[in-house]
Structures are given as structure tokens and as C-alpha cells.
Amino acid sequence: MTTPLALTDTVPEAARDAILAGIRAHNDILLGPTDRRDLFIPISTDEGTIDGGLVGYTGRGWLYVEMLSVPERLRGKGLAGRLLALAEEEAKDRGCVGAYIDTINPVARRAYERAGYTVFGRIENFSRGEDICWLIKRFLPGVGTGQNDQI
Numbered sequence: 001m002t003t004p005l006a007l008t009d010t011v012p013e014a015a016r017d018a019i020l021a022g023i024r025a026h027n028d029i030l031l032g033p034t035d036r037r038d039l040f041i042p043i044s045t046d047e048g049t050i051d052g053g054l055v056g057y058t059g060r061g062w063l064y065v066e067m068l069s070v071p072e073r074l075r076g077k078g079l080a081g082r083l084l085a086l087a088e089e090e091a092k093d094r095g096c097v098g099a100y101i102d103t104i105n106p107v108a109r110r111a112y113e114r115a116g117y118t119v120f121g122r123i124e125n126f127s128r129g130e131d132i133c134w135l136i137k138r139f140l141p142g143v144g145t146g147q148n149d150q151i
Helices: 013-031 079-093 106-114
Strands: 037-044 050-059 062-069 098-103 118-127 130-138
Touching: 037 079, 050 079, 062 079, 079 098, 079 106, 098 106, 106 118, 106 130
Parallel strands: 062 098
Antiparallel strands: 037 050, 050 062, 098 130, 118 130
């Protein structure tokens, strides 16, 4: 029997939740239950409106930075590095061995590299001549490589 397939350009939230639940259940069997915890460092205006910050999570020994945005009014003051450092310290406290992030923004990539991240993957000319890059930072040499995973 062939399973019928239909394509649409909208994703109902219930469908997204069902697919994610299936992925998480499979990963729990494959890797064991996750210890995933969200991480949020907001940047707010004087009026208290959030207009930037860092959103990510820790899990399975790694920090993943999903979003990092410094508002235009605060750029050029080292705030991206401070956000990363604060997130990394929390990740270390949670037992993480490293962090990873992706970006298509070459200015952001340079900021991450200044913070000690190195490119480990790239799709060249991803969009409008810019590469998308995945960057990694290990907190301890050799940790997370399979060579010496005992902390």
C-alpha cells in the first residue's frame, strides 16, 4: 500500500507538534532522555520593551544559540561577545562541553570568531553571495571529540 502524500505551504501547529513529538520520542530511544533547558538573555529598551538578546538552549552537553540580536543602538560595543560569554558560563554550569551557532551574516560570523568560535561547516553562496556557516566552540580541549569526554 502506498501512503498518499499532499504538499501545502501552511503547517498547522498541531501537525508541527505531532512531528516534533515523534522526533523527540525517537531521539530519547536513540540517545536517552534529554536534559534540554531553555536559555534567554534579553536586552530591553528604557521603556522595558525587549528589542534584542540571546535565545538558545542547552541539552545533551551542548549550548545551541538559536538567535542572537544586538539592537542597532547598541552595536559596536562588544555586547554580542558579552551575551555569548554569559550564555557560555551558564552552559558550563549546566555541564556543557561546548557551544554551536549558525549564521549567514558575515559581521556576526566575525563576532563569533572573535569570541573563540571556529567554522566547522559552510554552504557557499547560500543566498545573495553570502555563505551560511556553522560555528563551534569547545569549552575544554579534547572534550566532545570522543577522545576525552570525561570531565
